[in-house]
Amino acid sequence: xxxxxxxxxxxxGITNGAIYALLGLALVLVFAVTRVILIxxxxxxxxxxxxxxxxxxxxxxxxxxxALAMGIVACAFDLFVARKxxxxxxxxxxxxxxxxxxxxxxxxTLHFAGQKPPVAVCIALSLxxxxxxxxxxxxxxxxxxxxxxxxxxxIASVGVHLALQGLxxxxxxxxxxxGPPVLSGAFTAGSLRFTGQSLTVYGITxxxxxxxxxxxxxxxxxxxxxxxxxxxxxxxLAGIRTTLSGQIAFxxxxxxxxxxxIMIVPITTLYYDSGFLIGxxxxxxxxxxxxxxxxxxxxxxxxxxxxxxxxxxxxxNYKEVIVFMLLIPVLLLRSLAAPxxxxxxx
Amino acid sequence: MSALLSVTDxxxxxxxxxxxRSVGLEVGENQIVTIVGANGAGKTTLLSxxxxxxxxxxxxxxxxxxxxxLDIEDRVAMGLGLVPEHRxxxxxxxxxxxxxxxxxxxxxxRAKASIERIYTLFPRxxxxxxxxxxxxxxxxxxxLAMGRALMGEPKLLMLDEPxxxxxxxxxxxxxxxxxxxxxxxxxxxxxxxxxxxxLKIADQAYVMELGEFVxxxxxxxxxxNEQVAASYLGFQxxxxxxx
Numbered sequence: 191x192x193x194x195x196x197x198x199x200x201x202x203g204i205t206n207g208a209i210y211a212l213l214g215l216a217l218v219l220v221f222a223v224t225r226v227i228l229i230x231x232x233x234x235x236x237x238x239x240x241x242x243x244x245x246x247x248x249x250x251x252x253x254x255x256x257a258l259a260m261g262i263v264a265c266a267f268d269l270f271v272a273r274k275x276x277x278x279x280x281x282x283x284x285x286x287x288x289x290x291x292x293x294x295x296x297x298x299t300l301h302f303a304g305q306k307p308p309v310a311v312c313i314a315l316s317l318x319x320x321x322x323x324x325x326x327x328x329x330x331x332x333x334x335x336x337x338x339x340x341x342x343x344x345i346a347s348v349g350v351h352l353a354l355q356g357l358x359x360x361x362x363x364x365x366x367x368x369g370p371p372v373l374s375g376a377f378t379a380g381s382l383r384f385t386g387q388s389l390t391v392y393g394i395t396x397x398x399x400x401x402x403x404x405x406x407x408x409x410x411x412x413x414x415x416x417x418x419x420x421x422x423x424x425x426x427l428a429g430i431r432t433t434l435s436g437q438i439a440f441x442x443x444x445x446x447x448x449x450x451x452i453m454i455v456p457i458t459t460l461y462y463d464s465g466f467l468i469g470x471x472x473x474x475x476x477x478x479x480x481x482x483x484x485x486x487x488x489x490x491x492x493x494x495x496x497x498x499x500x501x502x503x504x505x506x507n508y509k510e511v512i513v514f515m516l517l518i519p520v521l522l523l524r525s526l527a528a529p530x531x532x533x534x535x536x
Numbered sequence: 537m538s539a540l541l542s543v544t545d546x547x548x549x550x551x552x553x554x555x556x557r558s559v560g561l562e563v564g565e566n567q568i569v570t571i572v573g574a575n576g577a578g579k580t581t582l583l584s585x586x587x588x589x590x591x592x593x594x595x596x597x598x599x600x601x602x603x604x605x606l607d608i609e610d611r612v613a614m615g616l617g618l619v620p621e622h623r624x625x626x627x628x629x630x631x632x633x634x635x636x637x638x639x640x641x642x643x644x645x646r647a648k649a650s651i652e653r654i655y656t657l658f659p660r661x662x663x664x665x666x667x668x669x670x671x672x673x674x675x676x677x678x679x680l681a682m683g684r685a686l687m688g689e690p691k692l693l694m695l696d697e698p699x700x701x702x703x704x705x706x707x708x709x710x711x712x713x714x715x716x717x718x719x720x721x722x723x724x725x726x727x728x729x730x731x732x733x734x735l736k737i738a739d740q741a742y743v744m745e746l747g748e749f750v751x752x753x754x755x756x757x758x759x760x761n762e763q764v765a766a767s768y769l770g771f772q773x774x775x776x777x778x779x
Contacts, residue, residue: 275605410636410640413633416626416628417633417637423620424624425626425637426607427624427685428638428640428688430640
């Protein structure tokens with residue numbers, strides 16, 4: 191291998207690693223706040239990517255209708271739970287947030303579908319649609335189970351993943367799609383060629399990580415999210431609703447997923463089930479970070495991306511195997527360290 | 537005077553084991569009410585159930601409103617605060633963040649003024665305001681837990697074993713602050729194993745044994761009771777003058 195190939199693989203690895211970093215951070219965030227291991231994170235990627243690609247190619251994405259359908263169910267859940275203390279404001283708020291908002295987005299999507307709208311409109315609509323799906327998903331599938339064990343939440347998570355994947359096949363078909371680049375053009379630095387899209391990936395990843403850091407460090411809602419992750423009972427005693435924290439976590443996770451998808455789909459053809467594997471690589475990084483450490487997850491994600499790039503060069507048939515094998519030494523080390531920690535907790 | 541907190545015929549169970557049986561309790565405005573009793577009597581269980589952490593059979597009313605359908609966050613919003621035995625601090629966050637989050641439901645401008653009030657009440661916390669909560673001493677953590685609860689502007693603050701494991705000088709400080717709270721209009725429901733100190737500052741007292749109240753009344757009368765003196769104050773009745 192010469193230096194040029196090595197640099198090229200490194201560049202490719204960092205680009206993919208940046209995406210895995212975002213997904214890994216979202217997984218850590220959701221787990222820390224809600225104890226949900228978010229297997230459907232990959233579906234947020236696929237939905238974001240394919241909604242964007244569909245809109246850009248002039249098709250109507252089924253996800254906009256799904257958001258409205260889920261909103262109606264979420265509204266029914268809200269009203270059923272509050273049935274003994276229903277009042278006008280609560281009903282109005284629930285209908286506005288759960289039904290009117292997705293209905294407006296659906297109307298706007300219908301308006302633009304078939305017109306091949308500008309990239310910015312496609313991105314905005316895709317993010318909005320997937321963000322709503324993420325929020326309603328929490329309300330319908332996870333909020334009612336919030337007090338159950340991690341295992342029950344995991345089973346629900348697997349169920350949601352399978353359901354969303356099936357719906358993905360229904361909405362987007364079995365054929366893969368590609369979207370237009372967010373930023374076209376390219377420039378060369380030495381032997382390396384930087385495309386506008388790869389620079390977009392770096393830029394958005396860095397902006398998002400900095401944004402998340404500021405959100406968690408400086409804003410009251412960010413601190414409330416951290417507090418819920420550190421001590422759920424303490425947060426509740428301070429008046430912080432765990433459902434609000436869960437909603438914010440799912441909102442961030444779905445936006446991060448959709449954004450990752452939008453960044454990937456101009457580079458790689460994505461299918462309705464591609465997100466699962468991409469999400470799993472973020473999951474590998476999150477596990478290396480112990481599902482608690484954001485910096486460790488980000489570094490591990492870059493490492494995963496680089497290992498993947500090099501293994502696709504040396505042994506492309508085994509690249510997934512090699513990436514997932516990274517988990518074995520980490521889990522082994524953690525299992526050796528874990529019993530002592532648990533005993534201390536007891 | 538109508539009671540601020542009123543508990544009627546409360547039962548709390550862990551599965552089939554009833555930890556609190558048929559308990560009734562009242563806390564008035566500007567009152568310190570204490571529940572004393574041995575370890576395992578059901579005091580912490582009762583506080584947890586009043587706060588909504590554990591399910592309770594019976595009736596709990598706060599400021600005239602039935603709490604049955606309200607969850608913990610709603611009770612906090614109504615003005616009920618709990619400082620639990622284990623403090624439940626955000627240990628990886630600093631003192632100031634912990635306090636700020638205590639006022640999560642309060643207007644930002646009022647919260648800023650509240651922080652200064654808490655720093656006046658607990659000057660030690662001001663010195664440590666950028667320190668992580670998990671690195672504070674036990675006494676400082678207790679002060680922070682009380683400060684965080686007070687940031688929510690409670691009308692009634694429930695304190696679960698605030699003196700547990702603390703040095704006597706810190707305990708005296710905490711009990712002094714509890715009396716200051718009463719003077720500032722905050723009622724206190726105090727659960728304590730240190731019966732002597734609790735009965736000294738309380739207006740009303742309940743003695744709990746095996747999940748039931750066996751004695752209640754004015755704190756001074758309860759302290760003068762022979763059985764209480766022998767069981768919880770560590771001396772016979774003739775020595776009560778020492779109180």
